[in-house]
Amino acid sequence: MSSESKEYRHLDKLLVSSSPHIRSPESTSRIMWTVVCTLIPAAGVGVVVFGWRALIVLMLSTGAAIGCEYLIQRLRKVPITIRDGSAVVTGLLVGMVLPPTVQWYVPVVGSVVAIGIAKHLFGGLGGNIWNPALIGRAFVHVTFAEQMNSGWHLLKPSRLFVGDVMKVAGENVDAVSRATPMTLIHQTVTGGEPEGINSLSEVLSVSQSGSGPFMPDPAHALLGYMNGCIGEVSVIALLLGGLFLIWRGYVKWYVPALYIATVAVLAALLPVTMHVNEMGLGDRWIVPMFSEGTGQATLAVGATYVSYHLICGGLMLGALFMATDMVTSPITRKGLIIFAVGCGVLTVLLRTYGGYPEGVCFSILLMNTAVPVIDRLCKPRVYGTGKAVAGKGGK
């Protein structure tokens, strides 16, 4: 940098702008690309657990998102903003909420709907009301329902990453096929299958062998070795990424904390139905936390049930990365608290009493809908108004 010094200097050609004249180093693209980095661990575990097909799904969803944004901005003749990384975040998230066995067009359609409809039809970055990745997922959930509700395969431990997750039969079987833990829980608590299960503890200890559904070993579940969508299986990887975002200040800690806590409390206390016996006689309502009584060993059953609610079904991914999307969540602290609790309530209600074993996606979308009203009603207190000025205070 040249440091010419002059005895006298007359300065003109000066930049004139409104104050302030300095800026913090933060930028939109820095935020977006940081989020991408924090998603990579969870996506990585998904690729390991589900194999190279999962990698292709992620690449397709991300590529389609970028391509769609580029095309739309070209057509509209507005500046191309793919470098800010927001399309990459959306594309990656779309891929992460898909099962690993979907056909190539599913991630592409999901991303095109997410970027084209949920984002750019609303005016582009900052203008959308609904989380684009979740809109994309909701769309493919309904449009390609069969693919989205089946194909829950998992690579065998000996074939991680290299195996073909579609090979579940015939020679060289690479993967096993199971219903997801959430599906199992959902079926049970809505008074459906499986038969012969008379209590929560029986559900939770369903054997892992055989072709029936199984509840994953807790350690496996935390690491990510379980059925589910590509990016939602590894709690530890998601937490690592999420905690980093909290540390950086991009995510307010109380949003995922309240969301998860609300789910935990409601899952423990909301009554669910259990079949009593094969004949379907005497369906009874139980409160999961106390279903086996209130002794210490039996509270553990309730606690295990609650912990599966937290670990499975995309709650971690949703609480850390979807409910915390800046554009589609409230802008004030009060509003965010209401939003987080609302997401938690809806998630448990949908999971426990709803038709799908899925609650996170739709609960967040529903709360997104409420955000404009929440923002209106939850404005912060303006300095110099309200109770603070009632008295003269003191010293």
Add this chain to the structure above:
Amino acid sequence: MVHKFNGGVHPLSHKDRTRGLAIEVLAPNGVLAVPVSQHIGAPAKPIVAKGDAVLRGQKIGDAQGAVSAPIHAPTSGTVVNIAPINGQFGRPVMAIHIEADGLDAWAEGCNIERDPDALSPKELLDIVREAGIVGMGGATFPTAFKLTPPPSKPIDAVLLNGIECEPYLTGDHRLMLEQGEQVLGGFRLIRRILGAKIAIIGIEANKMDAVAAMRKIVGSEDIEVAVLPVKYPQGAEKQLIKALLNREVPSGGLPMDCGVVVQNCATAAAVWQAAAKNIPMIERITTITGDAVRRPGNYQVRIGTPFEQLLASSRITSEANKLVLGGPMMGLAQQTSELVVTKGTGGILILEHAESFEGGPCIRCGRCVEGCPSGLVPSALSVLGENLKFDEAADFNVADCIECGVCTFVCPSRRPIVHYIRFIKDELRRQAVREREAAG
């Protein structure tokens, strides 16, 4: 006991460049141009003519009305012209041009020895008014007017603002270190004028040497020297009142509405000078600094000194492309450096490689809401301004914005939020004028 104010931000302070530099006194030479308007309120009316000889401290312009201030000759010499010069608001301002004769001789009655404690509050007020003292923290509000609140608003607390929260600036810091006796002397007089029970000096924690100096001078007197955490805008009047007294100025009101008056430490020193020595406001401390200034400094400089005299020895780099009067958060960017030092020039900031920011869409990250010390939703205001929705902006309390710049500083989209807010306020002001005129 120090309280918190909501919001705020921590920009890099850059004060290490000049905090250790003792005040350099710049002797007057050449032509000094004293503007008739250096304060809020009506400009002064010149009472000298071209060709007149003037002495240092002699009154050269009368105050016009209650919210106004007189102006005085900063040195002895001859009035060579009464003509406009570049003003800090981008418009020319009338000024009295005085060519220094090198003698720097005092006017009669100035620079005497007087016991300020023997003066009554009314006498002190007259002295402050006659001395042309205005708020030196940048607002330049006529001090005599500020020290005359109506009887319906009794004052029980007076605060001395030694915060200097703007990055880069260190003038007040050095003043408290080197001329602390005068600062305290003036503060005592202000307290006596107002009859305030509570007197607190507020200093930010990045100036512990000034805290020690002031505490030593205060001794066992009943004045508290409070240390406040470093957070911008701690030195904003409303936030200071909240932090030191846990009171809030009512929306739309003034500090006197909650029994408080706040004065900058340099203003207090000027009050002491006027009371104890009958010296009017003819000089001030200015920090010239910035990343384009190779030789920054704190200067004691006469009002009316052309900037070129300060720039000449400051070694400005060739990439300098922004000149700001004041600090980087709230200062006024200038079109030219051909300006003079006025009563409000606390800092001259010269920046290089300054960028202009286009600003993208609001991504609703909420950083501006977290940071706003007034409890507003700046992002909403910026979007309303962008879309010309002025009336809705009024519902969002746009009038309570103190334009501190925190929102714009933190915005990742680089939106010019304060600029939108000024745009809205301007339009609402015009609307109000139109309505008043229509009502007849």
